[in-house]
Amino acid sequence: MTSPRDQRNQRDLKIATLLRAGATYAQVKESLKTSDRAISRVRRAHRIPLPPGRARRTPAQRKKLEAQAVAMLLAGASQRATYAKLKVAPNTLTRLRKEHRIPVHRERHRAPATGRVDAAQ
Missing domain, CATH: 1.10.10 (Arc Repressor Mutant, subunit A)
Incomplete structure (x- = not known):
């Protein structure tokens, strides 16, 4: 049986993989049934930049x-x-x-x- 921490780490890795592949927040939320906050936390933790055109300012x-x-x-x-x-x-x-x-x-x-x-x- 996996611990809640292991489950979270596995979900975070899936989120990071989808973000690196170019998925939008909406696509990640739909696919993994997770929140914007979790996606944002993972993006910052893994230093995944927003795709070109998505960031407001360079x-x-x-x-x-x-x-x-x-x-x-x-x-x-x-x-x-x-x-x-x-x-x-x-x-x-x-x-x-x-x-x-x-x-x-x-x-x-x-x-x-x-x-x-x-x-x-």
Whole structure:
């Protein structure tokens, strides 16, 4: 009898084989009755790149955009403005802030005034 770990490893190898053969996520899901998350985990673990045309940006494009984002953030642009211009994900912008130790400007992140007046005044 095989252990659950062995079963998972066997399924992961089947997923990796199908991905390397050029199968799409939908085809792998249908064939092996597995989830997008499992397929994505296996693709990353086995360092299987997305097929040409499937990735949104090449690594070179991502590196260039990240450099532009860092420059904007260092110049004082907000994450919202940087996202609006470059379309770099907010999680990526947060990661870049941490990596490059770029502070968040506190005055830009205060809650907006509600416009209500207290009745006690």
